[in-house]
Amino acid sequence: MDSTRHHAAALLAWSRRPMVMDAGLAVLLLAATAAVRNPSLPGFWWVATGVCVLTVLTRRRWPIPSLAAALVATLVQLSHVSGPAVACLAAPLALYTVSLRYRRTVSLAVLGGALLVAIGWGVFAGAVVRPAGPSAPVLPGPPPPLRAEAEPRPPAPVPPPRPPRPAPDQPESVGRGALPILGSVLVAGWAIGSGAQSRRAYLDELRARARDLERERDQQAALAAAAERSRISRELHDVVAHGLSVIVMQAQGGAAAFEKRPADTLAALATIVETGRASLADMRQVLTAVGSVDGTHPVPGLDRLPHLIDQVRQAGTTVLFHVEGTPGVLPATVDLSSYRIIQEALTNTMKHAGPGACAQVMLAYGARDLRLEISDNGATTPAPDGVGNGLRGMRERVEFLRGDLDAAPGPRGGFVVRARLPIAEEAVA
Numbered sequence: 001m002d003s004t005r006h007h008a009a010a011l012l013a014w015s016r017r018p019m020v021m022d023a024g025l026a027v028l029l030l031a032a033t034a035a036v037r038n039p040s041l042p043g044f045w046w047v048a049t050g051v052c053v054l055t056v057l058t059r060r061r062w063p064i065p066s067l068a069a070a071l072v073a074t075l076v077q078l079s080h081v082s083g084p085a086v087a088c089l090a091a092p093l094a095l096y097t098v099s100l101r102y103r104r105t106v107s108l109a110v111l112g113g114a115l116l117v118a119i120g121w122g123v124f125a126g127a128v129v130r131p132a133g134p135s136a137p138v139l140p141g142p143p144p145p146l147r148a149e150a151e152p153r154p155p156a157p158v159p160p161p162r163p164p165r166p167a168p169d170q171p172e173s174v175g176r177g178a179l180p181i182l183g184s185v186l187v188a189g190w191a192i193g194s195g196a197q198s199r200r201a202y203l204d205e206l207r208a209r210a211r212d213l214e215r216e217r218d219q220q221a222a223l224a225a226a227a228e229r230s231r232i233s234r235e236l237h238d239v240v241a242h243g244l245s246v247i248v249m250q251a252q253g254g255a256a257a258f259e260k261r262p263a264d265t266l267a268a269l270a271t272i273v274e275t276g277r278a279s280l281a282d283m284r285q286v287l288t289a290v291g292s293v294d295g296t297h298p299v300p301g302l303d304r305l306p307h308l309i310d311q312v313r314q315a316g317t318t319v320l321f322h323v324e325g326t327p328g329v330l331p332a333t334v335d336l337s338s339y340r341i342i343q344e345a346l347t348n349t350m351k352h353a354g355p356g357a358c359a360q361v362m363l364a365y366g367a368r369d370l371r372l373e374i375s376d377n378g379a380t381t382p383a384p385d386g387v388g389n390g391l392r393g394m395r396e397r398v399e400f401l402r403g404d405l406d407a408a409p410g411p412r413g414g415f416v417v418r419a420r421l422p423i424a425e426e427a428v429a
Contacts, residue, residue, distance in 0.1 A: 018060055021066070025093075026056040031084040045080050048073040052090035059090075061098045064110060069092035071114055074182065075121050084181055091182075092189025099193030101198075111190045115183055122179040197294040234393040235340070241390060243279030245350045247272050249315040271314050278311075301335035302327075302363070305342060309361065312346050318358040319346065325365030334421050338372060340361075344390040345374035345417045353378020353414065370423055373417040394419070 014020060030053045051073035055066040070090040077085055095114065099107035256267030309319045330338070342361060349359045357378035364371040391407050394417070399407040403421040410416040 019057075022060065024058050026053045029053055029056065029087050029089060037081075037085055042080065043076055044140035048076040049085065049087045052077075052087040055090045055094055059094045063094060063097040063101050065100055067091065067114065069112065070094045071117060075118070078121075078182070088182070092185045095186055096191040096196075099190045100197050104194060104197075109193060111186065111382075114186055118179060118186070123149060130310050137416050145393070166370060193364065230396065233398065237390065237393055241344070241347050245347045246275045246311050246315045249317075249350060250275070253316055267314075271311070275311060300339050301332075302330070302338055305339060305361075308339070308343055308346070312350065312359070316355075317346070317350050317353070320358065322358045322360070322362045324363065327363075327365055330370065330423055334370060334401060334423055337401060338370060338419075338421060340397060341372055341394050341417070341419055342374055344394055348390055349374075349376040349378060349416065357414070368423060368424075370421045372419040372421070373416065375410055375414060377410075377412070377414040379413070 030049070033049055052070050055070040055073070059066040070093075074088045074091050076087060091114070095107075095111065098110050102110075250268040250271045254265040254272075257264040257268070261289070306321075309321055312319050346359055348362070349357060353359070353376045357376050359374065359376040362371075362373040364373075393406050394407065398419055398421065401421050403419060405420075406416075406418040408416065
């Protein structure tokens, strides 16, 4: 069964090849012409028929020469018979191919030339072949001798001779009768080919547009994937950097207090365990966003800011916290970005400000924006913007929200991070 379907599909595909279709059409035209016309026609008429049939086979490779040959052969046929044959359809078929292959201006010029040739042939045929005139009058013979007893009678009128009837295949009826038919089929062939060309151009434009849209979709997907990777890397950097900074500082403090204050060492170890678990939970939440692992850890926000400040204080860095304005409900992106900016700024303070440094965190809630200011009085500063991953991550978050960021050394030493995040609906959208 499968082999039968395969052979049938192969046969169907073979029959749809252009050369096979043209050969079948040529055989059909020749058979129809032989069935309709009298086989006793002159040999040159059948030669012209063969030329018309051959142009059907060559019209795809040489459209304009095939049209010229088919048109000449058609005129040769029409010069001997009173009506077009089926093989005369080769001319409009060739013109169809010309209008399908070439530009409209070229195909119109070819159509005009073909019509001029047909009209010129019609005028020439009408001028050369004329109907026969009346025959010469017959002179009456001598009148019969008159009889004495009878009165003379006038001679009987002689009727004029009738012109001979034209034969069915006489060419005098061709020049005017077949010309409109030939011109009509030529125009029809050109119109069908031109319409097919327009449709093909339209379909090609649709395919090109579909390819462009597909390419644009792939580019958008690649950009979205790159943005997602950048977001994940920022999240992981913030989580890992802050957690490891707290763990390192707690471990150092616990090791220093191990001999004299064992209780402080135990407290440091407990903080290390808690910080490590929290960091792992944050990492799981970040990976959950891309479907890597399962988890239900909530997205961090400013509601976890007191816990973050307690972690930094337990690590040995003094943090002063101040809030201005009335806290309200923030968009999720603004809430998360605010928390990550403060987290990264405090992490930089723990890493670079040195021992004994004090940090200050200020939140100012406005009607249309949220302002953050994180400063310290440390002796050293983080890496310049564009080199440190933390500062670059802050700037990317703020630019995504169409806000403003200023991160630079303070006028009295230390480092200051100021950020303005719009919270209006149109800015967040």
